[in-house]
Amino acid sequence: MDLTGHQDGTHMKDDTAEAASQDEEIIVAVPKRKMSRSNTRSRRSQWKTSAPTLVTCANPACGQKHLPHTACPSCGEYGPRGDRRQVTEA
Numbered sequence: 426m427d428l429t430g431h432q433d434g435t436h437m438k439d440d441t442a443e444a445a446s447q448d449e450e451i452i453v454a455v456p457k458r459k460m461s462r463s464n465t466r467s468r469r470s471q472w473k474t475s476a477p478t479l480v481t482c483a484n485p486a487c488g489q490k491h492l493p494h495t496a497c498p499s500c501g502e503y504g505p506r507g508d509r510r511q512v513t514e515a
Contacts (some may be wrong), residue, residue, distance in 0.1 A: 477492060478493060479491065479492065479493075480492075480493045482497040482499070482500060483502060483504060483505040484497065484500050484502045486500070487499055487500040487502065
């Protein structure tokens with residue numbers, strides 16, 4: 426006897442589960458008309474990435490560009506009040 430439960434190695438189908446799945450209807454949204462190529466492409470043209478906005482570091486000695494609302498990766502300063510807002514490695 427095999428691990429499948431039958432001597433010939435075939436799997437036994439569950440007839441009740443198969444019959445129940447045939448009776449159920451699955452409702453899927455289907456578009457009424459084909460979307461034209463120009464409409465498809467104009468919709469896809471809006472799906473694009475943009476370059477990140479960079480700001481100059483407030484530290485006059487540094488002056489590097491970094492992402493806004495984040496600490497400067499080179500000097501660690503966050504914002505113009507550097508004496509009170511220095512970010513240190515923890």
